[in-house]
Amino acid sequence: KAGVTQTPRYLIKTRGQQVTLSCSPISGHRSVSWYQQTPGQGLQFLFEYFSETQRNKGNFPGRFSGRQFSNSRSEMNVSTLELGDSALYLCASSFVSGGEADTQYFGPGTRLTVL
């Protein structure tokens, strides 16, 4: 079974631009979560989508948004990029068993550099 895939793998943008990252979950997984990883803050939760709805949200500004499609694929968008948004953005998917937390499997990440 194929793992979580993320595109693009690398991205360079300039301040003020916006960016869209894509994530395809493992087949059969219906939950997709996004995380930001930086040397200064470590791994931080952005948001989780399930059944095309945002189910959980972390403490990030509204410039960070996401969505999920009916095939469970997800995108995240960052508008008005800032230098501090440079990070590795990780997507994780899980099978939703219902009633309890599920194991999340991560993709390779998208390395975003903001100049």
Added chain:
Amino acid sequence: GESVGLHLPTLSVQEGDNSIINCAYSNSASDYFIWYKQESGKGPQFIIDIRSNMDKRQGQRVTVLLNKTVKHLSLQIAATQPGDSAVYFCAENMYPGGGNKLTFGTGTQLKVEL
């Protein structure tokens, strides 16, 4: 100015020895815990998990221990190999009622010396 990176504790072990990586978690209401391994340039890789109704779980060469009284988690790796060199993260799920929102520890760098 530049942000200072998180200080990653480092554990150095000899090949063939056992490794123990420790983690303190923050929320007594967390009911699900996972250990991940992250190699340079890759995403975190699932190693083993444990739910709060257990205090020990074993996998292949790995064991996770959970002490809820002191909110402590440990990962034991038996017969450590060079391929085990990586950063290891513990994570807790903060939503016992369902949903996925992992809070990660800062990580431990494991270095295996030949």
